[in-house]
Amino acid sequence: MGLKQYMERIHIAFFGPTNSGKSTLVNAIAGQQVSLVSDVPGTTTDPVRKLIELPGLGPCVLIDTAGLDDTGILGSERQRLTRAVLDETDVAVVLQMSDLGTLASQAGIPVIHYTRGESVESLLRRIREAVPEEEQRYLTGNLVKAGDTVLLVMPQDSEAPKGRLILPQVQVLRELLDRGCNPVCCTPDSLPSALAALKALPALTITDSQVFALVNRALPATAPLTSFSVLLAAAKGDAAVFAEGAKAIDRLTRGSRVLIAEACTHVPNTEDIGRVKIPALLRKKADVQVEIAAGNDFPEDLTPYDLIIHCGACVTTRTLVRARTRKALLSGVPITNYGIALAYLQGMLDRIVIP
Secondary structure, three states: HHHHHHHHHHHEEHHHHOOOOOOHHHHHHHHOOOOOOOOOOOOOOOEEEEEEOOOOOOOOOEEOOOOOOOOOHHHHHHHHHHHHHHHHHEEEEEOOOHHHHHHHHHOOOEEEOOOOOOHHHHHHHHHHHHHHOOOOOOOOOOOOOOOEEEEEEEOOOOOOOOOOOOOOHHHHHHHHHHHHOEEEOOOOOOOOHHHHHHOOOOOOEEEHHHHHHHHHHHHOOOEEEEEHHHHHHHOOOHHHHHHHHHHHHHHOOOOOEEEEOOOOOOOOOOHHHHHHHHHEEEEEEOOOOOEEEEOOOOOOOOOOOEEEEOOOOOOOOOHHHHHHHHHHHHOOOEEEHHHHHHHOOEEEEEOOOOO
């Protein structure tokens, strides 16, 4: 089972002027009322998302958006949120001609121009034809093969709620089982006993980036080592770009502005990696200003920043991460991700393996 099958859904977004029929079309595809429909312009305000399984496409997300010509009190803000949806769009369905269709094409997003009256079956067929075929990709890439013993070092702190594992750990563990590997799980405290119980060194050790140094001390220098977040960086973004971007950490000075970008939204805690631990490590090097952007609140203007550090993106798509990376590069701002930044801050980037 490849990455696309169980980590990502195809995001199909609907764009057009107010009252052009976007919500009606989304409801017709879903076979239920996903969005409120009325003759009042601007009925759809924030983007509305619906998880759905579509024939021939599998797991998808339908995204209904506000009208591109919304001129209400919050019209400009609604238009901004609509434009932001492009970053997560795999296929854009455009109702009536609009500049956003042109922007989607320029970003390499397939565009379907819908004409009122076209059947849902016809539209879905055209969407299926527009979705590019993706090669099977794995989080662990070429780092493992069937029969390998893989050691997973998984801290169980406050970010791992009682009775559950965090999503990247679950994703990697499931993938290893699917690939015929033999995963062995432990916490940092039980790492010595886990290694002692193995007849040979594991083919690969995957750890939480926060305990890189501890795990590295327990392993021979020749034992392959990586982290969950580094695997996500390679699978969802561009690991080479992130590794190059991490070098900007050494160029940070007093007053430098660093953007921590989280793709999800959550209530932070005292052990939060993006809001507490990474900023603390950065401030040991320089008195930097750290700003947080959570969820869809990714700034349109990135030029004020000296570095962007993106989360592992475990709950979002490759499309979104690559769109944000492209925007950073076009703005001339270096970008990296949590795992690679932590490896660099701990002087271990050359030690770890990247798929």
